[in-house]
Structures are given as structure tokens and as C-alpha cells.
Amino acid sequence: MPTEILMPALSPTMEEGTLAKWLVKEGDTVFSGDLLAEIETDKATMEFEAVDEGVVGKILIAEGTEGVKVNTPIAVLLEDGESADDIDASTEPKQGDADSHAEPATPKAETLPAKGYGDDAGAAQQAKGGDAAPASSGGSGASGDRVFASPLARRIAADKGLDLSQIQGSGPNGRIVKADVESAKPGQKPAAAASSTEKAAQEPKAETGKSPIAEPAAPGAQAEQIRKMYADRDYEEVKLDGMRRTIAARLTEAKQTIPHFYLRRDIKLDALLKFRSQLNKQLEARGVKLSVNDFIIKASALALQAVPDANAVWAGDRVLKLKPSDVAVAVAIEGGLFTPVLRDAESRSLSSLSAQMKDLAKRARDKKLAPHEYQGGSFAISNLGMFGIDNFDAVINPPHGAILAVGAGVKKPVVNAEGEVEVATVMSVTLSVDHRVIDGAMGAELLKQIADALENPMVMLA
Amino acid sequence: MSFGIGMTYALAAAEKLAEDGIEAEVIDLRTIRPMDTDAILESVKKTNRCVTVEEGWPQGSVGNYISSVIMQEAFDHLDAPVINCTGKDVPMPYAANLEKHALLTTDEVVEAVRKVTYK
Numbered sequence: 248m249p250t251e252i253l254m255p256a257l258s259p260t261m262e263e264g265t266l267a268k269w270l271v272k273e274g275d276t277v278f279s280g281d282l283l284a285e286i287e288t289d290k291a292t293m294e295f296e297a298v299d300e301g302v303v304g305k306i307l308i309a310e311g312t313e314g315v316k317v318n319t320p321i322a323v324l325l326e327d328g329e330s331a332d333d334i335d336a337s338t339e340p341k342q343g344d345a346d347s348h349a350e351p352a353t354p355k356a357e358t359l360p361a362k363g364y365g366d367d368a369g370a371a372q373q374a375k376g377g378d379a380a381p382a383s384s385g386g387s388g389a390s391g392d393r394v395f396a397s398p399l400a401r402r403i404a405a406d407k408g409l410d411l412s413q414i415q416g417s418g419p420n421g422r423i424v425k426a427d428v429e430s431a432k433p434g435q436k437p438a439a440a441a442s443s444t445e446k447a448a449q450e451p452k453a454e455t456g457k458s459p460i461a462e463p464a465a466p467g468a469q470a471e472q473i474r475k476m477y478a479d480r481d482y483e484e485v486k487l488d489g490m491r492r493t494i495a496a497r498l499t500e501a502k503q504t505i506p507h508f509y510l511r512r513d514i515k516l517d518a519l520l521k522f523r524s525q526l527n528k529q530l531e532a533r534g535v536k537l538s539v540n541d542f543i544i545k546a547s548a549l550a551l552q553a554v555p556d557a558n559a560v561w562a563g564d565r566v567l568k569l570k571p572s573d574v575a576v577a578v579a580i581e582g583g584l585f586t587p588v589l590r591d592a593e594s595r596s597l598s599s600l601s602a603q604m605k606d607l608a609k610r611a612r613d614k615k616l617a618p619h620e621y622q623g624g625s626f627a628i629s630n631l632g633m634f635g636i637d638n639f640d641a642v643i644n645p646p647h648g649a650i651l652a653v654g655a656g657v658k659k660p661v662v663n664a665e666g667e668v669e670v671a672t673v674m675s676v677t678l679s680v681d682h683r684v685i686d687g688a689m690g691a692e693l694l695k696q697i698a699d700a701l702e703n704p705m706v707m708l709a
Numbered sequence: 710m711s712f713g714i715g716m717t718y719a720l721a722a723a724e725k726l727a728e729d730g731i732e733a734e735v736i737d738l739r740t741i742r743p744m745d746t747d748a749i750l751e752s753v754k755k756t757n758r759c760v761t762v763e764e765g766w767p768q769g770s771v772g773n774y775i776s777s778v779i780m781q782e783a784f785d786h787l788d789a790p791v792i793n794c795t796g797k798d799v800p801m802p803y804a805a806n807l808e809k810h811a812l813l814t815t816d817e818v819v820e821a822v823r824k825v826t827y828k
């Protein structure tokens with residue numbers, strides 16, 4: 248019997264992804280372990296391998312399709328001696344099970360709910376804990392993922408480029424009918440109010456004109472208003488990719504829900520720079536070159552061990568105190584950023600941290616990180632010193648307890664212990680702290696530990 | 710869509726519906742075979758829905774055939790399932806009171822039209 252290949256969950260939290268690229272075509276023979284497709288999750292692009300061997304009979308989801316839900320059939324694999332004709336026979340009874348004999352699903356119809364503008368709303372809700380996610384499925388709420396729509400409604404939606412999953416159906420079983428798609432505008436959120444008024448309305452056309460305006464919060468309507476403001480200006484519209492959506496949702500969540508407070512401190516770098524150049528000279532033969540950032544990672548990891556209560560993350564209704572120091576480091580990449588996590592950083596040598604950081608940063612730029620490499624961690628470091636930034640305040644990457652914003656090391660006049668003015672290389676850092684997890688004094692102690700380690704770098708070798 | 714005696718129900722129902730602001734297009738097929746399927750399809754493409762009206766049993770009715778033609782030829786124009794209004798699926802009773810119940814009524818046609826127009 249032909250086997251359906253389902254959209255894989257490439258990380259524990261993945262609910263949907265983009266089918267970035269097919270690496271096989273219909274008719275290709277594949278063996279277990281062969282690469283089938285590249286799938287883009289919210290952050291990384293992952294390769295998807297075949298589990299069984301067989302011939303790719305049919306590709307159900309075209310490449311480039313966004314928001315493909317996990318476990319959606321994406322292709323059909325045929326075993327020996329089967330032909331493409333067997334596909335219908337095996338896939339159709341399955342659709343019958345889903346109580347949809349009134350509307351046999353064509354592959355085209357299957358992909359329809361995946362396209363769409365409303366996805367960002369869904370992503371934001373997922374990032375907020377997922378409680379609201381089921382409500383966003385609109386007309387399909389009554390029966391899982393299946394969207395009920397009349398054939399005519401499907402055709403009109405396809406012509407207008409509407410996402411049926413975002414439309415609230417007013418017919419029996421939440422069926423989307425002509426009146427619903429005609430009143431819907433691209434990118435409109437489920438308009439529950441609109442459909443109920445239509446039911447009563449004698450002249451649906453007159454009524455439907457009002458419904459989009461009744462939804463000022465809809466992302467589509469907002470974009471419409473903003474576009475209007477720039478109607479006479481020259482601009483380019485950039486569609487949001489998964490990463491941009493995730494950044495927008497998570498950082499909005501962070502700034503709106505995390506009670507940030509900020510601790511600033513200057514750290515004298517002269518000892519560290521001297522120590523680093525000595526070390527690097529000796530390590531040259533091994534091909535190791537330590538950066539200041541590597542020391543900051545190590546210092547942070549040690550500080551988290553020294554102040555174990557600060558090595559914690561906020562988990563909604565409780566705090567998780569971590570034993571190992573898992574330090575995330577923000578890496579800027581084209582079109583966004585990643586925060587790969589260096590696990591057990593407190594027990595690792597500087598050279599091994601340095602090597603892993605280089606590897607992670609390189610793969611982050613190629614978008615080849617596996618989800619477990621950028622998820623987790625309790626503490627993050629964001630370093631903009633190389634861009635000449637003196638100091639800045641970073642936004643906490645939830646659920647982390649804190650993030651260290653690192654500025655450039657610059658030569659400044661400072662007053663030393665003897666009361667004399669001298670020139671020192673000073674790096675200004677800001678620790679952004681989640682007050683739900685870490686209180687002021689504890690945050691100050693954490694920052695002191697980081698500063699002490701960096702000002703007396705020898706301790707990092709101990 | 711109707712023909713023969715079914716037209717009395719169809720026209721009466723259309724009058725009733727017009728009072729509620731539902732404008733129905735009534736087609737008298739005149740002949741069952743040959744059937745004017747072009748007129749049927751044209752009407753469905755215009756209204757996106759169809760109710761067939763006839764006396765007789767539901768199984769193997771003319772309306773069944775009309776439904777299948779519409780489904781095959783104008784599937785993408787349908788906004789609702791086609792409803793066949795027929796007599797009840799019972800042997801025709803001799804008792805006058807029972808006969809009345811076995812026959813199609815105008816109200817059933819009106820109800821069917823409301824169903825396919827979602828009103």
C-alpha cells in the first residue's frame with residue numbers, strides 16, 4: 248500500500264513549517280536515509296530524510312508552501328510494484344474517515360489552508376503559550392483541521408487568494424459559503440461578528456461592506472492603513488519569513504510581559520587583553536585564537552555557578568533553577584539573528600568554547616542549526632562592541648532570566664585606587680534582568696562575579 | 710427545477726419565498742427526456758444552488774439524475790448541496806389523510822430553498 252509521508256516535527260515545539268525545497272521529484276527512487284526535502288522551521292532550515300524506501304509517487308505539497316502543519320501528508324511513497332494509480336485508492340478512504348464525503352479533498356484544497364496572511368497571528372499566539380491557538384482556526388474549529396467550504400467558496404477563495412482557514416463559515420457545520428468568502432478580505436482575521444449579521448441580512452452585499460472595518464486589530468487592516476499612509480511614496484514590501492515572525496512575536500512578548508530592570512557596570516579590560524595576547528601567542532601553534540567574547544562566555548558561566556539562584560528561567564507559574572551554565576550567544580545573521588546555546592559552559596575549557604562558538608556562528612549564518620542548538624539556556628550574551636557601540640540595553644530572550652549587553656572596549660581616563668588618573672581600556676556592560684526571576688541585589692552580585700572574573704582572568708583557568 | 714405536477718409546488722413555493730425576499734428561479738423542464746441540461750447548468754451557474762421538485766419516490770427520482778448532472782458539470786458553481794424534494798419513501802396509501810402526508814408539500818420546498826440559500 249502506498250505510504251503517506253507526513254510533515255515531520257523537527258523540534259519538540261514545532262507545529263508548522265515551510266516546505267522550503269523538494270530534493271526529490273515524482274518518480275524518484277529513494278532509500279532510507281536519503282534526503283527528501285528541506286524544511287524551514289521558525290528559525291532553521293532542516294533536511295528531512297526518508298525513513299522507508301520506495302518510489303516517490305506523488306508530491307502533495309508544492310515547495311515554497313508556508314505554514315504546513317505537522318503531520319499533514321506532504322507526499323506519497325510507493326512500494327515495489329505499485330503505480331501512481333494506486334494512490335487515489337489508498338488516500339481516499341482515509342479522507343472518508345474524516346467525515347468529509349460531501350467534499351472530497353483534492354491536494355490543491357489541502358494546501359489552501361497552509362497559505363496565508365493570518366499565520367503571524369497564529370505564531371504569536373503559539374509563542375504566548377499556545378492557549379489561544381485553537382481559537383484561531385476559525386471555521387474549522389468544529390472538526391479538527393478540515394476546513395468545510397462549498398465548492399464555489401473554494402473556487403472564489405482560490406481566485407481571490409484567500410486563506411480559507413482564516414474565514415469563519417456561516418453555513419451548517421461551519422461550512423464556508425459564497426457569502427463568507429465574498430465578505431472576507433485577504434489577511435482578515437476570523438470575522439465571527441460579520442457572518443452572524445449576514446445570516447440575518449436580507450442584502451448580504453450591503454452588509455458585508457462593513458465587516459472588515461469592524462476589525463481594526465486585524466493585521467491585514469493594519470497593514471492596509473499603514474500602506475495608505477505611504478501610498479504616494481516609493482517603497483518595497485518585504486514578506487515576513489519564519490524568523491522575522493518569531494523575532495517579532497518573541498521580542499514583543501519579552502518587552503510586554505517581562506519586568507526588565509537594568510544593571511550597568513564598567514569593566515576594566517587591560518588585564519584580560521594582556522592575558523589574552525599571552526595565551527593566544529602560546530596557543531598559536533595549536534591554531535587556537537581566543538576572542539574577548541570567549542572570555543565573556545566563560546566568565547558568565549562561572550558567575551552563574553557562583554550565584555546559582557540567578558541561573559534560572561521563568562516558567563509561567565514557577566522558576567526553573569538550572570544546574571549547568573547554558574549560555575546563549577546572540578549571532579547576527581542575514582535577515583535576523585540566532586542565539587545558539589553553549590551548554591555546560593562552566594566546565595568547558597576556553598579553547599573548546601571558542602571552537603564551538605565559531606562552529607555554531609558559522610552554521611547559524613548558513614541557517615543550518617538544529618533546534619536543540621538554539622533552544623534552552625538560562626542566560627544570554629549580546630555583543631555589539633565590534634560595531635563601536637559603547638553600551639546598550641538588550642531585550643531578554645524568553646524564558647532566560649537575564650541577558651548581558653556588551654559594548655566596545657575603549658581607552659578611557661579612570662581614577663585608580665591611589666587617586667591618580669590613568670588610562671585604562673574599559674568595556675561597558677548592561678545586564679538586563681527579569682525581575683520575576685532575579686532580584687536587584689542578586690543581579691548585582693551576578694554582574695559583580697562576571698566583572699571580577701574578567702578583571703582577574705586567571706581565575707577562569709582554575 | 711421541476712416538471713409536471715411538481716410545478717404547482719415549485720411556483721407556490723417561489724411565491725412564498727418572494728414574500729421573504731428570496732428570489733427563486735423556477736425552471737419547468739417540459740420534457741424529461743431529452744432533458745434540457747443546458748438550461749439547468751446555466752441556472753446553477755447563475756444561482757449557485759438548486760432544489761428539484763417532483764411527486765414520486767425519492768429513490769431513483771428525476772431529481773437524482775439532475776443532481777448528478779449538476780455535480781459533474783457544475784461542481785465548482787455549487788454553494789450548497791442540491792436538495793431533491795419528492796414524495797415520502799412509502800407505498801402510496803389509499804386513506805386520504807395518509808395520502809396527504811405521503812405527498813410533497815409546498816412548505817417542504819420552501820424549507821429546502823431556505824436550506825440551500827443558508828437563510
